[in-house]
Structures are given as structure tokens and as C-alpha cells.
Amino acid sequence: MNKNIIDGKKIALKVSEDIKDKIRAMNRDYNTIPGLAVILIGDNPASLSYVRGKEKACNNVGIFTQTFAMPAESSFESISELILSLNIDERFHGILLQLPLPKHLDSEKLIELIDPQKDVDGLTSENAGLLLLGSPRFVPATPLGVQRLLIEENIKTDGAKILIIGRSNLVGLPLSILLLQKREGANATVTVAHTSTKNIEELSLDSDIVIVASGLPNTLLGRMVKKGSVVIDVGVSRMPDHTKKTGYKLVGDVNFNEVSQIVSKITPVPGGVGPMTIAMLLNNVYLAATFSLKKAN
Ligand SMILES: NC(=O)c1ccc[n+]([C@@H]2O[C@H](COP(=O)([O-])OP(=O)(O)OC[C@H]3O[C@@H](n4cnc5c(N)ncnc54)[C@H](OP(=O)(O)O)[C@@H]3O)[C@@H](O)[C@H]2O)c1
Structure with missing residues (x-):
């Protein structure tokens, strides 16, 4: 894999292997x-x-x-x-x-x-509130996966300017809160853009990290990023492709060909954030089981 492409599959595999070991121990001990x-x-x-x-x-x-x-x-x-x-x-x-x-x-x-004790997607108001107040119980898997990718790739977030494009309850909003917190893998200056934001290009050109979760292909183009920045593409859209057996291919929200020439690191679609989302869901399920064990003992 190209040196500036973040291999989400490999990192997700590492996370999953770790969870597998913990589950084996939980099964054995409890x-x-x-x-x-x-x-x-x-x-x-x-x-x-x-x-x-x-x-x-x-x-x-x-x-x-x-x-x-x-x-x-x-x-x-x-x-x-x-x-x-x-x-x-x-x-x-x-x-x-x-x-x-x-x-x-x-x-x-x-x-x-x-x-809320079983809400492993972290979407109930109780879990969203706990995240907002800085004591997260379950954080939605995609934001958690994006943060873990940044940590595993040693991408400095402390003091970094991060632009998130998208403010959904599932991705953009919880991710903005997560990266804003005063803790490891966060502590960034976060800006959130949406469909009414007038100057996205100006904001992205001024950002160290741009995370795109708009659900719209080509939201981020080459001319919108600064040299050496990091781009995380959360988007997944199906585009017709008659050369594929399925009849479609998956694309992200970023124009990969243009942006990958300029930035220092970028996630591909597929194989970037997607596998991390699944790995972090596994992590949340394991966490839920540990909570129920604590309650029982
Ligand atoms: N890889 C994964 O594991 C994973 C997981 C979850 C989601 N996804 C993908 O991530 C994408 C986003 O998902 P979502 O659930 O957050 O979508 P969503 O609920 O549709 O939210 C999209 C957000 O992007 C904003 N937006 C849309 N077009 C924009 C534009 N041109 N400029 C600036 N902002 C724009 C919207 O703004 P407004 O609020 O103003 O409408 C909205 O806040 C989708 O492609 C989805 O399939 C991937």
C-alpha cells in the first residue's frame, strides 16, 4: 500500500485481535x-x-x-x-x-x-449527553474508529486545526465532541461545516486534518486541501460500475485521485474508516459485557 494511504483494514484487524483475546479471557474467567x-x-x-x-x-x-x-x-x-x-x-x-x-x-x-446500558451505538440521549459532558460510556463506532485511526497513525491532534464536514448525530456531531475533549487523541480546535457553511474551501485550506462525512462524492477536491495535511474520508456511496459483478463500486466523499497527491495521509474507500467502524462496534459490545459483569459482582 502507498505510504500515504492509511490501511484501515490492517489497523482494524489489530484492534479485533486484541478484542478477541479479551473476550477469550472473559469467557475463561467469568x-x-x-x-x-x-x-x-x-x-x-x-x-x-x-x-x-x-x-x-x-x-x-x-x-x-x-x-x-x-x-x-x-x-x-x-x-x-x-x-x-x-x-x-x-x-x-x-x-x-x-x-x-x-x-x-x-x-x-x-x-x-x-x-442506555445496552446502547452500543451510543445514540440514546443519555449516552450522547455523557459524551457531551466528557464522561463517555458508549461513543458511536464511526467517530471512535476515526479517532483510533488518528492515534494508531501517530497523527497529532493536540492543538491541531480539524475541520469536520457533516454534523449528523451518527458521525459529524459526536466526532466533533470527541476530538474537542481535553484528553489523548483529542484536544483539537474543531470546526464543523454543513450545507449552510459558506467558506468550506477557506476552512479546509486552513486545516491540519479534514474529516469528511457529507455522504456526497467529491465534497473535498484537491484545490481545497493544504500540502501535508491529513484527510479522513468517512463517506460511502454506491456508484454504478458495469465492470463490477455487483454492478456498482463504493466511493467516498473525497476526490481521492486529486487529494491523495497533496496530503501526507489519507484513508481509502473502501478499506479506511469502514473496517474501523466495525472494530469499534465489537469494542463497544465487549465494553457492554464488562459493565454488566461489574453490575453483577
Ligand atoms: N464508513 C463507515 O463506517 C460509515 C459509517 C457511517 C456513515 N458512513 C457514511 O458517511 C457519510 C455520512 O453519513 P451520515 O450518516 O453522517 O450522513 P447524513 O446524516 O446524511 O449527514 C450528512 C451531513 O453532511 C452535511 N453535508 C452534506 N452535503 C454537504 C456539503 N456539500 N457540504 C457541507 N456539508 C454537507 C449535511 O449538512 P446539513 O446538516 O446541513 O444537512 C449533514 O450534516 C455517508 O456516506 C454514510 O454512508 C460511513
Whole structure:
């Protein structure tokens, strides 16, 4: 791999191997196997593929996982019932509601029903609040994965100017809070841009690290980055590609060909942030199991 390309797969493998060892020890010492329940509503192809990836990763590290698939037209009440039953099901230390949900469902209300002690996606108001106040319990896996990539690559964040493009509850917003905290792998001066930001190019040219999570290919172009900066591409979009068996290829939010010529480090898509997101989810499930053990002892 090119020396300025960050190998997310390799780092994720290292993180997963570490979690596998910890789970083996937990099983040996406490006879406990961490469990993850995944709720999948409908048949969105991207969601199906993410869920399959999560199942495989759980199996690889020794996490027990079960996917609860429900039809796209499921009612709010039937999903609530499932969440409430999983909250008291001791086989599962973590519960994940695969997003996005079909339009007729209120995701925020359903997420709020998840027991915050099992909310391994870190999306309930309790867990978001704990992060905001600097005492995180579960941090959403993608922001956590981005931070871990920066740490593993020895990219200095302390005092760095970081621009995050995107302010979603899942990525941009929690990431901005995470990188702002006065602790290792953070302590940056963070700016968050969104669709109403007027001067993104000016901001990105002035940044040491640019993290793009807009969901829009080509949000970041070569002329928008300064020489030697670091770029992390969170975006994943499917582009038609008839040379591929699947009929599509995955692209990020960054114009990789242009930007990779200028920056000192960049994540590819695929193979950058994606594998780290899964690895950090495994980490959160393990963490949830340790919390439940502490409560029991
Ligand atoms: N690799 C992974 O593991 C992983 C995990 C999660 C998500 N993703 C990917 O990351 C991307 C973002 O996900 P998300 O859930 O955060 O998306 P989202 O909920 O659609 O949020 C996108 C954010 O980007 C902003 N935005 C959109 N276009 C912009 C532009 N041209 N300039 C500046 N800001 C812009 C939006 O601004 P407004 O708020 O003003 O609308 C919004 O805040 C998607 O491609 C998603 O598939 C990848």
C-alpha cells in the first residue's frame, strides 16, 4: 500500500485481535460471552450488507450475535415490543438498531427505547449527553474508529486545526465532541461545516486534518486541501460500475485521485474508516459485557 494511504483494514484487524483475546479471557474467567442483538427492518441492500459484515466480525472475535429481521412495513409498536424484550434478555449485552429505518418510523423515538446500558451505538440521549459532558460510556463506532485511526497513525491532534464536514448525530456531531475533549487523541480546535457553511474551501485550506462525512462524492477536491495535511474520508456511496459483478463500486466523499497527491495521509474507500467502524462496534459490545459483569459482582 502507498505510504500515504492509511490501511484501515490492517489497523482494524489489530484492534479485533486484541478484542478477541479479551473476550477469550472473559469467557475463561467469568464464563461470559458478549452478545449483540441486531434489529434489521426491511431489505435496504446497503443495510443488509452492513449487517452481514457485523455478523461475520462478531463471529470472528467470539461475540454471540443474532439478527432480528422484520419487514419494512413493521409498525412502531411491534419494533418497540422487540426492543423492550431485548432490553431484559440477558444473552444480549448490546442492542443495535440498523439505520436508516423506513420513512414511516420515528428512529429517534425507537432509539430512546433501547436500554442506555445496552446502547452500543451510543445514540440514546443519555449516552450522547455523557459524551457531551466528557464522561463517555458508549461513543458511536464511526467517530471512535476515526479517532483510533488518528492515534494508531501517530497523527497529532493536540492543538491541531480539524475541520469536520457533516454534523449528523451518527458521525459529524459526536466526532466533533470527541476530538474537542481535553484528553489523548483529542484536544483539537474543531470546526464543523454543513450545507449552510459558506467558506468550506477557506476552512479546509486552513486545516491540519479534514474529516469528511457529507455522504456526497467529491465534497473535498484537491484545490481545497493544504500540502501535508491529513484527510479522513468517512463517506460511502454506491456508484454504478458495469465492470463490477455487483454492478456498482463504493466511493467516498473525497476526490481521492486529486487529494491523495497533496496530503501526507489519507484513508481509502473502501478499506479506511469502514473496517474501523466495525472494530469499534465489537469494542463497544465487549465494553457492554464488562459493565454488566461489574453490575453483577
Ligand atoms: N464508513 C463507515 O463506517 C460509515 C459509517 C457511517 C456513515 N458512513 C457514511 O458517511 C457519510 C455520512 O453519513 P451520515 O450518516 O453522517 O450522513 P447524513 O446524516 O446524511 O449527514 C450528512 C451531513 O453532511 C452535511 N453535508 C452534506 N452535503 C454537504 C456539503 N456539500 N457540504 C457541507 N456539508 C454537507 C449535511 O449538512 P446539513 O446538516 O446541513 O444537512 C449533514 O450534516 C455517508 O456516506 C454514510 O454512508 C460511513
